Amino acid sequence: MGRYVLVRFLLIIPTVFILMTVVFFLMRITGDPITAAQGGRLTPAELARRRAEAGYDRPLIVQYLEYLGRVVRGDFGETYTDHTPITQLLVTYGSATAELVLYAVVVALVLGVPLGMLAARFRDRWPDALLRILAILGYATPVFFVGLLLKLVFSVQLGWLPVAGRISSRGELTMGRITNPSPFYLLDAVRLGDGALIGDVLSHAVLPAIALGLLTGGVFLRLVRTNLIGTLEMPYVDSARSRGVPEPRLVTRHALRPALIPIVTVMGMQIAMMLGGAVLTETTFEWKGLGYMLAQYMQARDYVAVQGIVMLLAVIVAISNFLVDVIAALIDPRVRY
Structure with missing residues (x-):
């Protein structure tokens, strides 16, 4: 029984990892979050500046690895519309x-x-x-x-x-x-x-x-x-x-x-x-x-x-x-x- 419970618990890790990866890349299909949320309200120069500050101008794989690192530390970022921490x-x-x-x-x-x-x-x-x-x-x-x-x-x-x-x-x-x-x-x-x-x-x-x-x-x-x-x-x-x-x-x-x-x-x-x-x-x-x-x-x-x-x-x-x-x-x- 103990072995069965342990195996089922360990299976949570790859399941969540796969779902997290799929969600990350699906969210990037239409572009980066700043462009999606603020693209029609900012000038091209201001939009480029914010993208650079948030790191969204870097290669997608680099963004993904940084995202994984933040998630491991419990940092999910904050919302763009009301600047609320995701954890809160x-x-x-x-x-x-x-x-x-x-x-x-x-x-x-x-x-x-x-x-x-x-x-x-x-x-x-x-x-x-x-x-x-x-x-x-x-x-x-x-x-x-x-x-x-x-x-x-x-x-x-x-x-x-x-x-x-x-x-x-x-x-x-x-x-x-x-x-x-x-x-x-x-x-x-x-x-x-x-x-x-x-x-x-x-x-x-x-x-x-x-x-x-x-x-x-x-x-x-x-x-x-x-x-x-x-x-x-x-x-x-x-x-x-x-x-x-x-x-x-x-x-x-x-x-x-x-x-x-x-x-x-x-x-x-x-x-x-x-x-x-x-x-x-x-x-x-x-x-x-x-x-x-x-x-x-x-x-x-x-x-x-x-x-x-x-x-x-x-x-x-x-x-x-x-x-x-x-x-x-x-x-x-x-x-x-």
Whole structure:
């Protein structure tokens, strides 16, 4: 087990290196970052001067080697549009994206696992057919369309939930009382012990989490249904059934755990999909996370910021896949061999 974990951990290094290299050269296809961001606003002489100061007039391979050296030291540079250090940008907005993805994972599990069990329990009957249709709609409908529909119904028409943002203006003022705030709003609200503030944070998270969680919830529903049906046909389940074990107990106590192994296995890939969907979700709900800022910096053609954000997302995906592989090995010992 230790050797398996070590090998999977070491594989993170070449994965991140390859992604970092690809992102670096793709960002240079349209030219250097200064020309892309400021080319239409500076005179040719001023543009040439800034390019020389930043080192973008040197050969591309030299720029790449210098970039690798800075990354090893933890220096990702700063944005051109607002001169914010990339590391500060990643800490500030990365936590917002992590919080949103966590909420979305909870939504996906709460919806996908129980409904998948229900579909398997009523296999080939009308509840199964209805749930399968809902699952297809869940992962086939564009995230931004779901987000806009949820806003129209629950925010505009019913007025139950906030339209956008992570917290209200009053909540931000309350958060200002914390001496050492964390980047996670819910954690800070719990630290204050303010029930109204906790409700404020969670109410802003409901619609974005549902919009993003439905994408993965539909996948989980199909996986649980398919694998639970296969597990229920195993000999040990037939043996338990012959001893008079009730059908609901067979599903929850005997067949569910093996059926969850594929979900854990694909969790890393689903997190990558969620991070991709977070760009549209955060933009739709003005949830100021990495996805929202990525869209803003792309519009401003600030490729240094885009490169840093994409790099962090790649690292998150690589680490998530590593953790998923370890959890899968703990659940199913056959994974190691």
